[in-house]
Amino acid sequence: MLDALLVMALGAIVLGAALGYAAVRFRVEGDPLVEKIDAILPQTQCGQCGFPGCKPYAQAIAKGEAEINQCPPGGEEGIHKLADLLGREFKPLSAEHGVEKPKAVALIDEQTCIGCTLCIQACPVDAIVGAAKQMHTVIADQCTGCELCLPPCPVNCITMEPIPESVENWKWKYPVVKIVPASKVAA
Amino acid sequence: MNVVQKLFGFHGGVKPNYNKEASTRLPIAAAPAPTRLVIPLHQSIGGPPRPLVKAGDRVLKGQRIGDADGDVSSAVHASTSGTVIGVEMRLMPHTSGLSAMCVVIEPDGRDEWVERKPFDFRAATPTATRDYLRDAGVVGLGGAVFPSHLKLNAGKQGRLDTLVLNGAECEPFITCDDVLMRERADPLLRGAAIMREMLEASRVLVGIEDNKPEAIAALEAAAKRANDASIQIVAVPTRYPAGGAKQLIRALTGIEVPHGERSTDYGVQCFNVGTAYAIYEAIELGQPLISRIVTVAGNVGQARNYQVLFGTSMRDLVALCSPLPDTDRIIMGGPMMGFRMPSDDVPVVKATNCVLVGSQKLFPPPPPEMPCIRCGECAKVCPADLQPFEMYWFARARIFGKAQEYHLFDCIECGCCAYVCPSRIPLVDYYRFAKSEIWAREVEKEAADEARDRYEFRLLREEREKQEKAAKLAAKTAAGREKAAAALAEAEKPARTPEEEAKHALIAAALERAKAQKDQVHPENTGNLTPEQQAEIAAIEARRAEIREQAKPHLRQDD
C-alpha cells in the first residue's frame, strides 16, 4: 500500500516537473491570442463589428471587451472557430451587427463615375484605382466586399456583385445521407 | 525485346468487371462532323486561354482560337473550318452543370486545314519546342489534361532514366487506348521516340495491362520495325487501378513518387499513349490537337471507338451507337472515376476518353449507406496505402485538418475503397467534398492574408502621410517665423511707418493664425508616436519582411 502511494507520488512529482519545464521552455512570446483571433477573422475590414477593423476587434475580444458574435462576414463558422479557440460558448450572430451574406465584390459603373476619389479614400485595402477626375475601377481580386465605398460615392455608382459560381470555384457538396424508410427496405 | 522486365506490385487494387470486349470488336471510325461545334476555351489544367476570334470570323481547321494564358496553360483550336457564330457561355462537361466560355462554330463542311508544316524539334531549342507544343494544344489525354509541354522537361538532372508510356487503361469499359495501340502503333512509337529525345531518357517502358494481348502484340511488332532497342513493351497484371500514373510507375520501375513531387526528380516521367500519338501528330505532321479517340460504351446497342472532333456534342456521338431506351445518364470517363454529365448536350473535350451511357439497370443506385464498421476492407484495397475510413470519419465530421493529416491529398479518387465497402458508404464523395472545401479555404485564407497586409500597409501609409503633412506645415511655419523675425528687425531699425505698422500687424496676425493652426494640427501630428504604436508598426514591418522572404523562392521559380 505504502509503496503504491510512494510510486504515485513520485510519478506526480516527475510529471509535474516535466510539465513545468515544458511550460517554461516552450513559452510563446508576445500576445499570440490577438494574432490567433485575427487569423480567424475574415479580414474584410468592414467595421460591422463596431471596431475600425479586424485587428482592433481581435484585440477587443482578447481583452474580453467584445462578444465573439459581432462579425457578419465571418458568419456562423467564424463564431464556431472563435468559440473553440477561446473556450467560450457559441452564440448566434448578433443581429444588430448585420447578417451573413454571400461574398461579393464592388463594381463601379464606369459610365457614371465622376472621379471624385472619395471611394479610394474609403477602401480599407486600397483595392480601388483611379485619379482625380478620372474614371475609377475596382481590382476585384483585392476587394474584400466590405461595402465601405458605397456610402461616400456622391453619384451612387458602386454596386455589390455577388461572386458567381464557376467551374473553377465550384465545390463538391456534402454527400447526402439517405435514410430509407423502414417500410421500403422491408419490401 | 526479350529482356525480362522485373515487375513490382502496388498495394491494393480491385478487379471489377472489365466489360471491354464490346467496344473493341469494330475498328476506330471517324465520327461525322456535326452541324455545330461548341469548343470550350478552358480544356486543360492551368489558366483559361484567351479567345482569339469573335462572332462572324471565319476559321480554318486547326486554327488557333484560344491562346495559352501564360506558360501553365494550353491553346485550343478550331476542329474544322467554318464560321464563328459566338463566343459565349455554354454548358460545360462538368458535374456542376455550370457554364464557361466556349467558341461556337458552324462548320462549312469543307474541312479546310490551316497550313501545316512539321516542326523540326531537333533544330529548335527545348524551350521553342515546348512553346510549339503549348500552342499546338497538346495535353495529357489520359483524362488529367495536364499540359504536356510542362512535363517534357527533364527536371534537375537534365536527363531521365525512364520514360513510361501508360497504356494500362485499367478503367472498365474504356478501350480508346487499346484500339489506338492496335491500329496506330507505329506513329505512337514515333511520338514516344520524340519524347524520349526531348527528355534524354535512356529507355522507354510501355506498360499495358495483360488483358490487351492484341495491343501488346501490335506494339511489339512496331517496336521491332522501329528497331529501337530502348523501347520495351511490358505487360502488367490486370488490376484496377494499374493505369494510375503513380501505380504504373511503381509497377514498372519500383519507384514511388510521393504526392506533390515531380516524378522527373526520381528519373521517370509518365505519359499516356494517346499523348504520345498527339505529339507525333503535332511534331511530324504539324497538326494541333483537334480530335481524339473516344470510347462510347455502356447502355448502347453497338459500343465503339470514334475519332471525335472536340466540340462535338455528346448527344450526337451517343446517337451513333443506338443508345437503349432506358438510358438515364451520360458519364464522362469510366464507371470508377467518371463524372456524370449535367446533360447530354455537352461537348466532347480533350479530357473525354469515354462517353459511358448508363441506366438504372447497368449502374443501380447503391443500397442505403450504413455506418462504417471499421472492417478495414477499404484500407486493404487502397492503392495509395491510405486509411480511407479514418479520412472518411474526419471528412464526414468536417474536421478537415485531421483528414489532411491522414493524407487526404494523396488520395487519387480511384474509388476502390467505395467499391469494396460493405457499408456502401460513398467514400470518394466525402473525399471530393473535403478536398474542395480545403481548397476553397486555402483560397479564402490567402485572400484574407493579403487583405490584412494591404490594410496594415494602408494604415501605415496614412500614418506616414500625416507625419509628412505635419512636417511640411512645421517647415512652413518656421519659414514664416523667420520672415517675421526679419521684418521685426527691419522694423526696429528705423521708426515704423504707419504703413509698416499695418504690415507688422498683418504678419503678427498671420503668425497668430499659423500658431493656432499648428496648435490645432498638433494633436493629429503623430510624429511622436507612443512606443507601443511604434513597436506595433515595427512588428508589422517585420511580418511583411518575413512574408517577402518566404515569397522569394517562389518568385525565383517563376522567372
Next chain:
Amino acid sequence: MNNSPYFLQPASVQSVMLRVLLALIPGIAVYVWFFGAAILVQIALASVTALLAEAAMLKLRGKPVMMFLADGSALVTAWLIALTFPPIAPWWLTVVGVLAAIVIAKHLYGGLGQNPFNPAMVAFALMIVAYPSLMSQWPAVGFTEFLPQWQAIFGPRQLDAITMATPLDALRTALHTADARATVAGVLGSSASFGNIGGKGWEWVAAGYCVGGIYLLQQRIITWHMPAAFLATLFVISGGFALYDPTRFVGPSFHLFTGGAMLGAFFIVTDPVSGCTTPRGKLIFAAGIGLLTWIIRTFGAYPDGIAFAVLLMNIAAPLIDMNTQPPVFGHKRKAGGRP
C-alpha cells in the same frame, strides 16, 4: 443521383455478419455434442433479446429499424454472449447480459460502428463482476441430459449433479489457495493428451471455433494478424513460464485450448469496430490481449481473463492506431522513394 464509382462489389454488412454467424456453427455443433442442447436454448434466448433490444433502441434513436436490424450485428453480439456465458446460467443472466451489451455498450455509444468497447465483452465483464458464482457454474462433461439443463436455466435449479468447475477455475482455485503443495500436474492429472488438456470436450469445441476461424480467414473477413498475434503471445509466454517452473505455471496447450481462447482469437479479438485497424496495430493489439489474458488467468481473481484483456486493449486501440499508421504511397522512404 450518385457519383462514381458506379460499380460496387456485392458485399454488405449483412453478408459479413451472416458469414461470421456461419463460422460459429462448427464450434456450436461440437458444443452441443459434448455439453448438451442447453447452449441452443441460450443462443435462442440471447438472439431474441438482442433483436428486441436493438429494435427498441433503433426506434428510440429514430433510425430506420428494419435496415439496421437486418445487418445482423446484434445477432453476432448475442451469439458471442451466449457462447461465453455458462450454458446453464439462469435465463435472466443471459437476458441482462445481452441488454447491457446492446443498450449500454452499443447504442449509448452511438450504435453500429461507434462503440469503443466490444459489446459482448462488456456484458461478460459486467456479469462476472456482479454474479461471479453464477458465471462460474459450468456443466460437467457427459451430462448432456436436457431436462436438468432446462431446469437450470428456467428453474427450479438443482445444480449439483450437473455442474463442475472448468479446468481454468479448478487450476486457479487450487493454485491460489494456501496449499503450497498444489501443482499443475496435481490438479490436471498428468495425462495431458489432446482430448484431455483443456478439460474433456472443451478442446474439441475450441477446435470447432478454429475451423470457423479458418473459414473467416479464407473469406477475407478477418486477417491473420490478430488471431496469430494473440495465440502466439499466449503460446510463447505460457510456454516460457511453464518451462521455467512447470509446477506453478501451466503450459501453452492448456492455455490455447481452454476457456475462451480460440473463440476469442477468431471471433472476439477480431471485432473490427472496437479494435485496431492498421496491420501493425492489429499485431500489437492482439498481442496485448494475449499477454493480459495470461496475466489475469495466472495472477488474477477471475477464471478467464479474455474479457478484461479485450476491454483494456479497447481503451488503448485508438492510441495504438494513431501510432502505427502505415506509410502512405511515396512516403515510405524519405529520399528516393525506392522500396
